[in-house]
Structure formats: C-alpha cells, structure tokens
Amino acid sequence: MLCCIMVSNVLCGMLYLNITSFYPLFTIDNYGENISVAMIAFAMCSFELSGFIFSPVHAATISKMGRKNAILIGISILLSTNTVMGFLSFVDPSKWKLFFGLSIAIRFV
Numbered sequence: 001m002l003c004c005i006m007v008s009n010v011l012c013g014m015l016y017l018n019i020t021s022f023y024p025l026f027t028i029d030n031y032g033e034n035i036s037v038a039m040i041a042f043a044m045c046s047f048e049l050s051g052f053i054f055s056p057v058h059a060a061t062i063s064k065m066g067r068k069n070a071i072l073i074g075i076s077i078l079l080s081t082n083t084v085m086g087f088l089s090f091v092d093p094s095k096w097k098l099f100f101g102l103s104i105a106i107r108f109v
Helices: 002-031 037-065 067-090 096-108
Strands: none
Touching: 002 037, 002 067, 002 096, 037 067, 037 096, 067 096
C-alpha cells in the first residue's frame, strides 16, 4: 500500500509539472491574442478546484471501492486526461474557444 501511495504521489506531481511547463507557453504562442494569462491560470487551477469540490465525495465512496482500487483508478484517469491534453495541440488556432473549453474540462477531470 505504501509503494502504491508513493507511486501515486510521484506520478501526480510529475504529470502536473509536465503540464505546467508547456501549457502556458504553448497557449501564448498559438492562441496569445485570444486567450489571456488569467484564462490560462483559470484552466490550470481547474484541477485543484475539482479536487476541492469532489474530496467529500471521494471520502464517502473510498470505503466502498477500496483504497488501492481508488488509487489505481485515479492514476488511470490522470494518465488518460493528460494524454488527451497533449492532443489539444491539434486544435486549430482559429477555434480558441474550443481549445480553452476543452482544456478546462480536461484539467477538471
């Protein structure tokens, strides 16, 4: 269990730092005239916002699914959403609203 928690912490930190290193620069380079720095900050903070909102739900349901299963499901969801976040680079710069909306939704998940 300890190893699973340690791997979870390392993966979550690594994936979060991976996103924060390229997302603001990529957004400014490709969508800079339409997406402001405040919008970028809101998209980046949506991950923490979802954690704040759904922590009570998680605490109520973790005993039903088990801690190890909850960690493995969480890591799987985190890996898949960060992969999808990478695919956002294929969104055309003229569709900046779609890019911004999807980036908020993906980071929220």
